[in-house]
Amino acid sequence: MAKFNKVKKGMHLAEVVKLMGGPGTKIGEGSSGNLTVSMYGWYGADATNVMVVSFHNDAVDSKRQQGLE
DSSP: OHHHHHOOTTOBHHHHHHHHTSOOEEEEEEEETTEEEEEEEEEOSSTTSEEEEEEETTEEEEEEEESOO
């Protein structure tokens, strides 16, 4: 949860990867015109502990978590 709280809107993907200690799992990606949207998930000990971050043009747009303490 401490790492989740450090992820801020506007952070670049590379910064989040460094903070989390690894690249996570790409959940999805799409683009339209000049906008690229991607989602990455970082999982805990099992699939019920997860942080999902949405990126617009490689910058954090939103985040959510489930099961983190």
